[in-house]
Amino acid sequence: AKPGTLSEIWPSLGSTDRHVRFAARIALEVLPVADWKDRALAETNATAGLQALLALARYGTAEDQLPLLQAVARWPLAGLPDEEFLTKLRVIEVSFARHGIPDAIRPRALEKLGAQFPATSVAKNRELVQLLVALDSPEVVAKALALRDAAPTQEEQMTYQVALRLAKSGWTPELRQRYFQWFNRPPSEDGGPTYPAGGNYFVARSVKHPPEFTQWFHDVGLEPGNGASFDNFLKNIRQEAFAKVPDAEKAPIAALIAGLPNPAPKKEPLRMLVKEWTTADLLPALGEVAKGRDFEHGKEMYREAQCGVCHRFQGAGGDGGPDLTGVGTRYSPTDVLKAITEPNTVISEQYQAVAFTLKNDSTVWGRLLGETPDAYEIMIDPLNRKTAKVLKVDVKDRAASPISPMPEGLLSSFQREEILDLLAYLLADGNPKAAAFKK
Numbered sequence: 001a002k003p004g005t006l007s008e009i010w011p012s013l014g015s016t017d018r019h020v021r022f023a024a025r026i027a028l029e030v031l032p033v034a035d036w037k038d039r040a041l042a043e044t045n046a047t048a049g050l051q052a053l054l055a056l057a058r059y060g061t062a063e064d065q066l067p068l069l070q071a072v073a074r075w076p077l078a079g080l081p082d083e084e085f086l087t088k089l090r091v092i093e094v095s096f097a098r099h100g101i102p103d104a105i106r107p108r109a110l111e112k113l114g115a116q117f118p119a120t121s122v123a124k125n126r127e128l129v130q131l132l133v134a135l136d137s138p139e140v141v142a143k144a145l146a147l148r149d150a151a152p153t154q155e156e157q158m159t160y161q162v163a164l165r166l167a168k169s170g171w172t173p174e175l176r177q178r179y180f181q182w183f184n185r186p187p188s189e190d191g192g193p194t195y196p197a198g199g200n201y202f203v204a205r206s207v208k209h210p211p212e213f214t215q216w217f218h219d220v221g222l223e224p225g226n227g228a229s230f231d232n233f234l235k236n237i238r239q240e241a242f243a244k245v246p247d248a249e250k251a252p253i254a255a256l257i258a259g260l261p262n263p264a265p266k267k268e269p270l271r272m273l274v275k276e277w278t279t280a281d282l283l284p285a286l287g288e289v290a291k292g293r294d295f296e297h298g299k300e301m302y303r304e305a306q307c308g309v310c311h312r313f314q315g316a317g318g319d320g321g322p323d324l325t326g327v328g329t330r331y332s333p334t335d336v337l338k339a340i341t342e343p344n345t346v347i348s349e350q351y352q353a354v355a356f357t358l359k360n361d362s363t364v365w366g367r368l369l370g371e372t373p374d375a376y377e378i379m380i381d382p383l384n385r386k387t388a389k390v391l392k393v394d395v396k397d398r399a400a401s402p403i404s405p406m407p408e409g410l411l412s413s414f415q416r417e418e419i420l421d422l423l424a425y426l427l428a429d430g431n432p433k434a435a436a437f438k439k
Contacts, residue, residue, distance in 0.1 A: 033060055066104070072091050093130070136168055142175060177253075278420065295425065307324070322350070352399040357398070358394050359396045374392055
């Protein structure tokens with residue numbers, strides 16, 4: 001499309017409609033910067049000026065940075081409405097990200113931004129904490145941890161944990177312990193304090209979400225969850241934060257991290273063979289899954305069948321097989337039953353095992369986890385998380401295995417009612433209030 005002229009674009013930068021402002025800024029960015037830079041630096045209307053300066057931050061040069069930051073100071077944060085407040089922070093963020101933080105600006109930026117933190121909204125605090133960490137504020141750690149400890153939702157707590165992983169200044173031994181202990185505390189519904197031995201307390205991780213987050217899941221018939229990558233996300237945050245700890249101070253934090261709870265798995269009772277169940281045996285009983293089932297019993301059967309070793313469900317479990325969250329909304333009861341009783345019929349390519357025929361005519365098979373120039377890494381025993389390395393020089397042939405990593409006969413030690421409760425638990429997405437569990 002042909003770009004508009006500057007005289008056509010400029011009035012829309014100050015529109016009360018954010019969508020119009022956004023479109024106007026994009027149109028402005030299409031034009032040569034030299035045509036509008038001086039006007040952006042001289043604009044006195046806050047709404048239009050901040051949009052124009054954001055465009056300049058995005059497309060200007062390093063030489064434009066100081067004039068831009070001096071121009072943006074024309075509108076003090078304390079006097080700006082929320083939307084302009086956030087836009088001004090965005091201008092500063094983009095400028096710093098593109099061209100670095102000028103030494104001449106740093107003291108004033110610390111003073112002005114520090115005076116606004118903490119602010120009156122989560123949105124403002126989210127941007128301010130990132131800027132103050134980048135500016136190496138000596139006060140941001142203590143202030144951000146106080147906000148984290150008061151935060152009611154997981155998302156808000158994560159805002160401060162993520163930002164503080166890069167903080168270099170303002171730490172004390174107590175504040176470091178407080179930061180890293182958050183990763184250790186078991187999640188709780190209220191995210192409130194838990195009291196270890198002694199007088200200090202550490203805040204637990206909240207499992208609450210904002211109402212809109214919960215609604216997104218409920219709109220598609222699911223209970224809210226963190227997804228398969230969340231645990232690794234937390235691990236990566238902790239690793240990045242630990243890398244920033246000075247070497248002389250690492251020992252106590254390393255000891256704390258080493259103490260992360262890792263309870264031994266519960267030893268399952270020995271189960272005896274009941275029957276080699278087939279799909280045909282259980283298909284006539286599927287009508288009984290939808291009513292009168294026992295939720296707690298189904299949950300226990302899920303655990304005893306060790307489904308969670310390979311599958312994630314409601315944010316917990318392994319990654320050796322497909323995520324079972326929402327399985328009842330994606331598949332019919334018959335399909336779910338067949339997937340358990342006939343695991344080799346349909347095998348997802350994502351989790352299909354690979355069979356390696358070696359030059360000595362032996363065969364090794366497992367799920368391919370990774371590959372280097374010299375070897376394959378495969379999971380040969382998902383139940384015990386046992387891996388193996390296959391040297392490429394030893395391989396004669398490789399092919400997709402027709403055998404599912406999920407074992408056949410998984411239900412052979414279960415009674416009929418136990419299987420039906422397990423199916424009800426899966427199809428109801430682990431929801432105790434589902435119709436299947438109403439008496």
